[in-house]
Amino acid sequence: MPSFTLLGQSVVSGLLAGGLYGLLALGLSLSWGLLRLVNLGHFALAFLGAYLTYQLGTAFHLPAWAAALIIVPVFFVIGVGLHAVFAYFRVTEFTSLLVTFGITVIIESLIQWFWTADFRRFETPYASTSSRIGPLFIPTLELLAGLTATALALGTWAWLRLTYVGKALRASAEDPEIAAAFGVNHRAQAFLLSGVSAAYAGVAGVFIALISTLAPSQIWSWLGVVFAVVIIGGLANPVGALLAGLLIGVSESVTMAVVTPAWAPLVSFSVLILILVARPGRA
Amino acid sequence: MCKVRELLRRLTAVVAALALVGAALPAAAAPSGAPIRIGSTLALTGPLAPTALIHKIAGEIYVEQLNRGNGLLGRPVEWVLYDDQSKPDVTRSLYEKLITVDKVDLIMGPYATSGILAAMGVAQRYQKMIIHHSFGMPHLATYEMHFPVAPFGPEPQKTVPGMVFDGLATTKTPPKTVAIVTSKFPSAQYQSNGAREVAEKRGLKVLLYLEYEFGTRDWGSIAARVKDANADFLWVGALGLDGNQLLEALKKLDYSPPRHFHLFPAPGPMITAPEAKLALSNTFFEEHPPFTNDVSSARLVALFKERATKAGLPYTAVDTQAAGSFSAWQVLEAAIAATKSLDDKALAAWLRKNKVDTMEGKLHFDGVNNYGEDLSKLRQVQDGKWLVVWPKEFAAPGARILP
Numbered sequence: 001m002p003s004f005t006l007l008g009q010s011v012v013s014g015l016l017a018g019g020l021y022g023l024l025a026l027g028l029s030l031s032w033g034l035l036r037l038v039n040l041g042h043f044a045l046a047f048l049g050a051y052l053t054y055q056l057g058t059a060f061h062l063p064a065w066a067a068a069l070i071i072v073p074v075f076f077v078i079g080v081g082l083h084a085v086f087a088y089f090r091v092t093e094f095t096s097l098l099v100t101f102g103i104t105v106i107i108e109s110l111i112q113w114f115w116t117a118d119f120r121r122f123e124t125p126y127a128s129t130s131s132r133i134g135p136l137f138i139p140t141l142e143l144l145a146g147l148t149a150t151a152l153a154l155g156t157w158a159w160l161r162l163t164y165v166g167k168a169l170r171a172s173a174e175d176p177e178i179a180a181a182f183g184v185n186h187r188a189q190a191f192l193l194s195g196v197s198a199a200y201a202g203v204a205g206v207f208i209a210l211i212s213t214l215a216p217s218q219i220w221s222w223l224g225v226v227f228a229v230v231i232i233g234g235l236a237n238p239v240g241a242l243l244a245g246l247l248i249g250v251s252e253s254v255t256m257a258v259v260t261p262a263w264a265p266l267v268s269f270s271v272l273i274l275i276l277v278a279r280p281g282r283a
Numbered sequence: 284m285c286k287v288r289e290l291l292r293r294l295t296a297v298v299a300a301l302a303l304v305g306a307a308l309p310a311a312a313a314p315s316g317a318p319i320r321i322g323s324t325l326a327l328t329g330p331l332a333p334t335a336l337i338h339k340i341a342g343e344i345y346v347e348q349l350n351r352g353n354g355l356l357g358r359p360v361e362w363v364l365y366d367d368q369s370k371p372d373v374t375r376s377l378y379e380k381l382i383t384v385d386k387v388d389l390i391m392g393p394y395a396t397s398g399i400l401a402a403m404g405v406a407q408r409y410q411k412m413i414i415h416h417s418f419g420m421p422h423l424a425t426y427e428m429h430f431p432v433a434p435f436g437p438e439p440q441k442t443v444p445g446m447v448f449d450g451l452a453t454t455k456t457p458p459k460t461v462a463i464v465t466s467k468f469p470s471a472q473y474q475s476n477g478a479r480e481v482a483e484k485r486g487l488k489v490l491l492y493l494e495y496e497f498g499t500r501d502w503g504s505i506a507a508r509v510k511d512a513n514a515d516f517l518w519v520g521a522l523g524l525d526g527n528q529l530l531e532a533l534k535k536l537d538y539s540p541p542r543h544f545h546l547f548p549a550p551g552p553m554i555t556a557p558e559a560k561l562a563l564s565n566t567f568f569e570e571h572p573p574f575t576n577d578v579s580s581a582r583l584v585a586l587f588k589e590r591a592t593k594a595g596l597p598y599t600a601v602d603t604q605a606a607g608s609f610s611a612w613q614v615l616e617a618a619i620a621a622t623k624s625l626d627d628k629a630l631a632a633w634l635r636k637n638k639v640d641t642m643e644g645k646l647h648f649d650g651v652n653n654y655g656e657d658l659s660k661l662r663q664v665q666d667g668k669w670l671v672v673w674p675k676e677f678a679a680p681g682a683r684i685l686p
Contacts, residue, residue, distance in 0.1 A: 002508075002511070006507050009536070010504040013504050014504070108328075112332070116333075116595055118332075118333040118595075118596055121527070128535055130535045130536070137536045139535040212500065215523075216332075217328065217329045217332065217369070252501060256495075256508070257504045257507060260495075261494065261496070261499060262496055
């Protein structure tokens with residue numbers, strides 16, 4: 001029987017890992033739900049952001065927050081540019097899978113060409129720092145990633161629910177023709193949303209650089225679990241993505257603590273299947 | 284008398300002139316004719332790529348050196364290299380292509396156990412000899428024309444942990460309890476499972492045995508369990524940076540294992556991480572005497588450092604991986620030179636009967652499944668370097684297991 005401390009620590013660890021899942025899922029969920037584009041390139045962009053954070057930090061000694069100030073706007077522009085390509089070639093929901101898979105492979109190759117396939121680690125003085133609450137330790141960077149994910153999820157939710165642009169985006173996703181009849185300029189808003197999604201990938205990338213070890217092939221290691229998070233959370237549902245991330249994170253972590261770490265990868269898909277069985281119309 | 288002196292003077296001048304001409308000429312005639320084509324794959328992309336890059340650089344250096352000399356059998360050598368993407372199924376297809384489409388003369392093994400096993404099946408089907416440098420599960424290698432250059436011996440699941448616990452037993456505070464955390468990557472899992480059995484047979488108490496998937500991202504819960512077990516000795520059956528990530532996660536829990544061993548770590552990051560201080564690992568070669576006493580080894584070490592620096596590798600020292608690659612090429616060169624043949628069966632027959640001097644030591648292939656004895660050594664991070672600390676005869680000058 002695991003001790004209370006071990007269980008508590010695993011829940012903390014799972015919540016924090018879930019925050020990062022939620023952060024990565026946010027942009028993907030928005031582009032899939034509101035633009036009908038399944039953007040696999042989101043993962044590649046996040047890792048490109050991570051490598052840029054590493055490069056700016058190691059070559060120019062730029063702190064991560066300063067790197068974020070450069071990366072996020074640049075990624076917004078990249079997102080807008082990518083959407084221009086998707087719009088020009090009339091990429092559909094299904095073909096977006098193939099196109100963005102290709103983009104991911106290209107970005108992975110570029111990363112490998114520039115930074116080689118070797119592991120890269122962005123060492124910072126605060127990488128291993130933690131706060132202590134009773135017997136439990138809360139790693140600083142993971143906590144910061146979780147708080148950022150929460151702030152972005154709530155902010156995006158409010159943006160979609162309370163602003164004209166958000167409502168227009170949701171209306172266009174629901175019925176583009178009726179939305180257009182009411183004067184919604186879906187084209188312009190789609191560019192904005194694509195930019196925002198890519199910017200979120202940049203934010204996730206900064207935290208990936210701070211928390212994880214980088215290797216180009218790791219782009220693919222997040223794919224399965226983040227897809228599960230997006231579907232469980234509901235498309236275009238930022239708060240849902242965050243909550244789903246936390247659910248998957250805690251489930252994986254507790255499985256590692258109580259059973260064995262080898263079973264953890266089964267958890268995300270088992271939870272996904274259970275939820276789809278219980279609520280068939282979820283996705 | 285004067286005539287004799289004059290004769291001697293002229294003779295000396297002629298000898299000196301000949302010596303100068305000799306020095307100006309290359310040591311051997313340049314290779315000529317159709318190249319000998321040697322085919323292999325390496326994991327140039329995918330999760331195994333960081334380590335496979337080391338093998339690529341080592342192989343390129345060796346082939347260049349061969350071609351600067353007399354090549355093989357007086358012919359130049361061409362290395363036909365493909366990227367197997369760290370995938371055994373791709374490896375299998377590419378070896379099929381190397382043999383049937385490219386029609387290479389000889390093949391060399393890819394990097395890492397799963398890829399080698401895939402390539403070995405193809406080699407067996409076409410009766411090609413295969414020399415490989417990084418195979419960790421000897422009991423699965425039953426093909427009679429495979430030659431393992433990673434000298435783990437036929438039972439590394441017993442001999443590697445045995446060597447580690449032997450070394451630790453010589454310290455003032457030998458461990459009494461053990462925690463084992465291992466990747467499910469086949470060779471790591473195999474040797475770590477063996478470590479559990481060896482530890483129990485020696486009367487050590489195994490407090491924790493955990494397996495995790497290759498590519499695990501979240502180390503927090505695994506670290507919590509290691510801390511909870513609080514064993515005297517932590518065995519990490521890790522590949523690449525897994526060990527670093529586990530130690531970092533442990534540090535976040537304000538815990539540092541008293542002693543920790545890492546099976547297949549990425550060597551560079553382990554020496555630079557503060558939490559990995561005094562980390563233990565196994566090796567077949569390190570950049571210090573007695574390993575570098577051999578002139579040709581020292582030369583390859585210098586060449587590797589130069590090329591790895593140019594390629595932007597963060598760690599440029601020769602250790603187990605690069606030495607394994609160099610040794611594989613040394614074995615192939617020795618067999619071809621001795622048999623004056625490219626016939627797979629003739630080369631294999633010679634290798635089964637003869638010992639070959641390599642960077643890793645004298646290798647022989649006459650034991651179970653063509654394995655010789657286990658040449659593993661225990662190394663430790665000390666003052667920012669990997670130093671062999673056990674067995675004593677291979678220890679770096681003045682080095683011993685700390686603390």
